[in-house]
Amino acid sequence: MDPNNLVEMLSQTVERYPEKDALMWKQDGSYTSMTFQEFWDRIRNLAAGLNRLGVKPDDKVAILASSNEMWAISDFAIGSLGAVSVPVYPTIPSNQVSYVLDNGDCTIAIVEDDEQLQKVKDGEAEVQHSIVMKPGSDFTATDNLSSFTSLEEDGANHPLKDWEEQWGAIDGDQLMTIIHTSGTTGSPKGVMLSHDNFLSQMKAIQFWVIELRPDDVHLSYLPLSHVFERMAGHFMPLMAGTTIAYAESIDTIQDNLQEVKPTIMTSVPRLFEKVYARVVDQIENGSPMKRKIFNWAIDVGKERYDYYLSTPVHELVLNPMPKKLQSQVIRADRLVYQKIKDRLGGRMRGMVVGGGSLNPDIAKFFWSLNVPILEGYGLTETSPVVTTNPMTRAKVGTTGKPIPGCRVRIASDGEVLVKGPNVMQGYYKNQEATDKDIVDGWFYTGDIGSLDEDGYLKIVDRKKRVLVLSTGKNVAPAPIESAINESRYIEFAAVIGDGRKYVSALVTPDMENLLPWAKEQGIQTESRAELCERDDVQKLLKDEVAHLTASYADYETPSKVVVIGDEWTVDSGELTPKLSLRMKNIEEKYSDLIAETYDEASTSAKEVAAEAR
Template identity: 80%
Template sequence: MDPKNLLEMLSQTVERYSEKDALMWKQDGSYVSMTYQALWDRIRNLAAGLARLGVNPGDKVAILSNSNQMWAISDFAIGSLGAVSVPVYPTIPYNQVSYVLKNGDCTIAIVENDEQLQKVRDGDAELQHAIVMEPGPDFTATGHVSSLASLEKDGAIHPLNDWEERWKAIAEDQLMTIIHTSGTTGEPKGVMLSHENFLSNMKAIQFWLIELKPEDVQLSYLPLSHVFERLAGHYMPLSVGTTIAYAESIDTIQDNMQEVQPTIMTSVPRLFEKVYARVVEQVEGGSPVKRKMFNWALDVGGQRYDYYLNTPVQEMLLNKQMPKKLQRHLLLADRLVYQKIKQRLGGRMRSMVVGGGTLNPDIARFFWSLDIPILEGYGLTETSPVVTTNPITRAKVGTTGKPLPNVKVRIASDGEVLVKGPNVMQGYYKNQEATDKDIVDGWLHTGDIGSLDEEGYLKIIDRKKRMLVLSTGKNVAPAPVESVINESSYIEFAAVVGDGRQYVIALVTPDMENLLPWAKQQGMDVGSRAELCKRDEVQQLLTDEVARLTQSHADYEQPKKVVVVKDEWTVDSGELTPKLSLKMNHILEKYKSVIEETYDETSVSEREVAAGT
């Protein structure tokens, strides 16, 4: 029987897999686990504790934490009371935290540690209570601050006798969460998502995507405050009995993969761009024999991908075998090349799902050719989030796949992607004007420019507001250009600008992890980051990298100048959103003078501009 709310969904899984591991996390240097029954018991206890604090249906409770087992417990405990969770990115500064808490009308905040508690205290949001997941050694409970452990203990002593009746009474259209947008083009808006929004999306995804299984282990490293990970890395696996293993951080993913040996993983394009760059760098640095063997294996894998893409589904269902020669070559390529790369991912990875941005088609095909399927999809916070995804049996590189069975997609006259379906949000919280602007006659105006091919696969070109119109009349979509530039192992991030100009230029930040060893190999006296960025050799290297990687693009899409930015771009400094997308309004404002000088060739030399001086 289909569940009518997310608590019923989890309850059904607990009934089937009560003693199976639900969650895994690193503790004292090793991974520990929690069964589905233990997870359910802790949700019930925390719900009772929250109720004793006065949490009622409709109340807004913030979660300010990195992804961990307590995030999951808190999310379901809040939802079981008919209350509304308001996730907050743990990387944003206190003033942005305060904005979300106030805009979301939060009365209680569950925070990860003392650092996050201080952000709440530094802001001007009026909270009734704060709950700390991991209190520090100097933590002292007060009338307005308590630990999550004490709240769970209190709930175990004083259980809610009608808890089951409460969550069973939650209707499909009841509000589950308010997730704020990243605010790349203005103040963040609170997206209202119901139980039905998520459940309808999950049901449709299972139809298209690779089937999740109870024996799967899914590595989770993206923040649960982001809707993509919330659904694909949280609700989806918990709905089928999959085990979720939380990575310690983005920096420890490689080690965590070896420890938990995941079979499934979700990610944003940035991770694949960097893995690709490092693999290519290692291959190019190897012997001629190894390079030849790798390229041969890549070609063989490409032939397999083409076979699956071009063979009619009906023939595949009849178990039509691929050519025997190709089968033999694949077995050899797997032993000599594929397995070695798969071992870096833990050795058991059978699929990776990418969202939150556009993946370079060359990189996607690269992984497919190595027998590591990457299933790209498209969605927004406002669509809970998935709109389209590539089915495992017919994934088309360079597209974000087909619309889900219960979702309609059409392209407006100006190229904007419009979406209609049960996954579309209820609206923006306390912002009817923005809701009416974005949802017209039931169709959500996504703000993305895209196209549908003859088979119904969607291709996203760029954000509508990011399209650059040159003074020559040419239109440039910066995202695809930035994506290929990011393939360089020496470049961390790239931003292409040039709206209203005669040509485009690129602002790039160096990847110091690879640039420093290169500089030392060149015999440079490496000083500070800023000093290194001023070096002629570094400027030339990065300029050449941009030229090399964009040479297949149209001439007007190729940056004519490269600005080497000495600053590191981070979420805290404002250049990146929490999902590592560029925050262009901030970048354009911060580097306004440098951009102006770069275009004004008479006022400053190209060398000075490249150094960011």
């Protein structure tokens, strides 16, 4: 029977798999776990504890923490009371935390530790009670401060007698969460998403992308405060009975892959770009024979992918591969593929990527290794998935087809419009913005895209990010940035040039790979700033940009490359929590440098481009 709300959805999974592991997390140096029944019992206890604090239907409760088992418990406990969770990125500073808490009308905040608690205290939001997941040694409970454990214990001692009836009566159109947008183009807006918004997604996706199974293990490293991980790495696995293992952090992802050995994973493009760059670097520095074997194996993999894409599905069932190709794939897997797949834990059967544009060459590389990467597209306002590539017919270079029940059309100016049960209820306390973005039921995404002859969607860029040069040419920076990010020596690239005669690129170095290169060149310093000022380092990065953008039109190719010595992070404001560029912040921070770059009259754009090439 289809569930009426997300809590009922989880209760059905608990009934099917009570003793199966639901969540895994690192504790005291090793992974520990809890079963679905234990997970459910802790949700029940926390819900009772929150009820004793006065939480009632429609109240707003913030969750300010990195992804962990208590985040998941909090999410369902809040929802089971008919209340509304307001996730907050743990990486944002206190002034932004204060904005989200205030805009979301949060009366209670569940925070990870003392550091996050201080952000709540520093703000002006009227939070009446804070709950700390991991209190410090000097923690003291007060009338408006509790520990997570004590609140669970209080709930266990004073259970809600009508809890099942309470969550069972929640309708699908009940507000489940308010997720604030990243605010790349202005103040964040609170996106209102209901139980039905998410349930419609799960019903459409489960047999459309990768069919999640109870024996799957999902490694979760993206923040649960982001809608992509919340739906694809939280609700979806829990519906299917899949075990969720939380990575410690993005910095430990390689170790956690080996410890957990996941079968499924969601990610943003940056992880795949880094893995790809590392593999290519090792191959290029290997022996000629290794390079020859590697290139042969990749060619075999591409042939397998092309066969898979061009052969009708019913024929694939009867004849998955020609015998000659099959024998080549088996040999290539033994010699090359498995060694690379072992870096992902050795059991990966599929990865879903969202939150940005993935370079088609990188996607096809992983497909060649028989590690399917399924790209999709969506926004917070669409819960989030709009389109995704199905496992049975994925097309690299696209974000796939609209999911069942969701309609997509392209406006006359190229903007992608979306209609369906996944579209948000609106922006919280912002009817003006709601009316502007939703017209006659169609959500105006702000993205420029096109549908190919088979109905697959290709996203060009954000509508507001398309650069209009003074020559009249239009340039979409995202694909160019994605190409530049293939370089193992470049961490991030930002392409600029709106209103200018030509485009330029601001690039930051990837110190993990730049330092070994500098050492090989006999460069003694390890200072980031000093390295970025060196002529030989600047030449290296300019040559990388020129090489990786050589296939673009002249007007799309960065004529000037500016090496930025600063590290771009979420905390310093250049990146969103999902590692997208905050172009407004970047252009403001480097406005003088950008003006100086374009004011240099001594060297023409063509001379710089020729020099870089």
